[in-house]
Amino acid sequence: MFQYEVIKEGLTVEELLRTKWRLGKKLVHELRMAKAVTLEDGTPVLWNEPLKVGTHLEFTFEIPTSNYLPTMNCDIPIQYEDEHCLIVSKPKGMATHPNDIWDRNTCMNHVMAHIKSNGGKYAEHVHRLDLGTKGLLLVAKHPIAKSIFDRMIEEKTIIRTYEAEVQGIVRQDEGVINEPIGKDRHHATRRVVSKTGQHAVTHFKVVKRLKNTTIVHLVLETGRTHQIRVHMSHIGHPIVGDTMYNARKTAKDNYELHAIQLEFEHPFLNKVVVVKDQGAIH
Template identity: 35%
Template sequence: MKLSYQVTAADAGLTAERIMQKNLGFSRTTIRKLKRLSGVVVNGQAAYLNKRLQEGDQISVNLRFEEYTNVLPQPIPIEIAYEDEHLLIVNKPHNMLVHPLKHEPENTLANAILYHFDNNTEPVFRPLSRLDRNTSGLVVVAKHAHAGFRLAQQLSSGELWREYLAVVGGFLEQESGSIDLPIGRCKDSKVKRMVCPDGRRAITYYQVKQYLADSTLARLRLVTGRTHQIRVHMSHIGHPLVGDALYGGRMEGINRQALHCCRVGMKHPITGNELIIDAPIPEDMRRLILS
C-alpha cells in the first residue's frame, strides 16, 4: 500500500521529511521506521529524507511495515459498516470481546478482523477505541500505522467522536445535560470503576430521546474515553443502564447492559473528508424499547 504526494510550489526547498510531517501528517516515529525500511521514494528512486525537493517532485511512501499481531485469524462473520484501503469500521455484536485474553484467546473481534484482512493489509489489529464485551456497536480500526497515528490524534482532540444509545432506569429529569466527574478503579474490584476525586477526568453529554414506561432512551456522546464511562456516570446520578448488573441496573427485558455505539464521526485519516457512520439499534434493545 502506497501513499503519493506531488511537491507544490509552496513546498519547494523543504526536505522530504519536513513535507511528510507538514502535509502528510507523518509522526516522527513512523518516519524513523520508514528510514530503516527505505520506505520513501522520490521520482521513482530511493531518496535521503533530508534531501531538499523541487516543485513537481513525486513522493511515494510505502505504508506496509511488515508488522503483525500475534492473534489467530478465525472465519467469524463481521458486519462491516465502512471499509477502504486505510480504514475499517465494524458493527460489533454484544457478547464479543474486542481483544483476546490469556484465558480467552479466540472468538474475539481481533480474531475475526485479522481473518478478514487480505494480503495487501498488514496482519495488525489497530482499534482506535474499545467496547465492553456486552456493549454493541461501532469500532474503528486503522489498517496501517500512519492511519492509526492520524486517527489517534483526532481521538485526543475530539475530532473523532462517538455517540451511544442507552436505556437507563427511571426518568432523566433534564432533557439534556453533561456529567463531568472523574473515574477511577474500585479498590475492592479488578473490574469495577467508580466516581472518585483522584480518578481521571471523564465527561459525558446526554440527551433524552424518548421516555419509556419506567425508563429513558438517551443518546450520549463521550468527550473522554474512560473504562465503563457511560455505565459509571449514569449509575452515579441514579440512572444505571437497564441490564447492567455490575452497576445496579435492573435485570429485565435484556440480558446485557442496554448500550450501543450508534454513530462515529471523524475526518478521513488520508483524504481529510468528513466521515460519519451509523449503526442501527440492535434487536434486543429495540424489543426493550417497544416493550
C-alpha cells in the first residue's frame, strides 16, 4: 500500500496510470478490477473524475512474493530507501542475482534479507551490474514501481554514471561510442563490437589524466553485457587490468569499474533523486 499526492490540477486516475506512469493495459485492468485506488479515507474514486492538487490517492493491492532466498543478514550497504524502491551498493565480486538454485549469496539475496526484516516480501532489481563491477543498484519494492522503472531504463531517463581507470591517455575530453555489441563466437562469456550485435551507446568524459592512464566517467544509454568494457577496449583504452578485453595484467589481476551515481525523477514522490556511492577510484 502507498499514497500518491496529486500535483497537477485536473489529473484523473486514468491519466495518472495510463499517461503519466504509462502502465501496461494488463496492470491497469488489474488495479481497476481490484478497486485498488481510493481517496485517503477509503472513499472510492471515479477514474475519469478530475482531481484537485493536493489530493492523496491510496493504492492498495496484492503484492506477490519474490523468490530470492534471504541471507541471514543483509551485509551490503543501503544508500537510499523509500516505500517504492531502494538503492544498494553492490560489492565487487558479488553477482546481482542468482543464476541457479545454489546461488545464495548474491546481491538480491542480501536485499531480500533486508526486505523481510522490515515485513516486506517483494524486491526486484531494475538493472544489473557485472560480477566485477561494484556500486549502485536500483531495486523496486512493488510491481507498479518495477513496471515504471523498467520503462524509465528503456527510455534512458534513469542516468547511470560509472567511473573507470583506463589504459593510455584519452585525448578527447568527451565523446560518444555508438557501436553494436554481440557475443564472441569464439568465447563463451566475451562480447565484441559486431555489425549484427545489439544497439549500444556509451558517453564518456575525461575526469583526470594520470601518467599512463586516464580516469573517465561514463554514462550508459543502453545496458548491454560488458558494454563499458567492450566500448573502451574498442577505442583503444581498455579498463586497467581487464585482460579479457586486451588490457595488460596488473598486480591485482582484475579491473576496477564503479557505478558511482544514479539520478532520476521519482515517479511517486515528484522529486529528483540523486544518489552517489562512496569510494571512487581516485
